[in-house]
Amino acid sequence: MHPGNILVQVAQSKSSRKRLFKSKPHVIFIDLGTTVELSKSDKSNFKAVAVRDGRTAAECTLRLSKQHKCPDPKAFIEQVEEAFAFWGTPEGDLVHPAERMQQLLEKVRRHRVNVCTFMVTTLVLEGWLRKLDPG
Structure with a gap:
């Protein structure tokens, strides 16, 4: 795992532009060899x-x-x-x-x-x- 395999997804809405994170950001780990959702x-x-x-x-x-x-x-x-x-x-x-x-x-x-x-x-x-x- 390295920084290129890590994304942060934030849901965008008109009201969320006023604050950094209106909703919880989702951390996404990408690895072409393995895909899993953490328990x-x-x-x-x-x-x-x-x-x-x-x-x-x-x-x-x-x-x-x-x-x-x-x-x-x-x-x-x-x-x-x-x-x-x-x-x-x-x-x-x-x-x-x-x-x-x-x-x-x-x-x-x-x-x-x-x-x-x-x-x-x-x-x-x-x-x-x-x-x-x-x-």
Whole structure:
């Protein structure tokens, strides 16, 4: 996924010209190889990662991973939540996005969670964040 695969659609009406968004904009992801409409669960996962809600992101990930063999889901959730909380601090913000991904992949591997959606979501949103707000 890259910026060329992402569109924002806003319904136009005469009254909506006065405000930036009269209705909710729709984010559209385009990929010629795959087309899918995100479920409510998928949308929750995207939102959780975007707002750095580690607990919800980890819970959504476990739900998405129907075949996970995570022996201690509670520990996985707590560790992901702690990581997201740390990354929201000034010290954590110094951690390079690639290092964050490596840390998350290690948690997923250690806890035997069999899902890539979580990692891809995190990577895409981290990239957007750096493009939109480099500081």
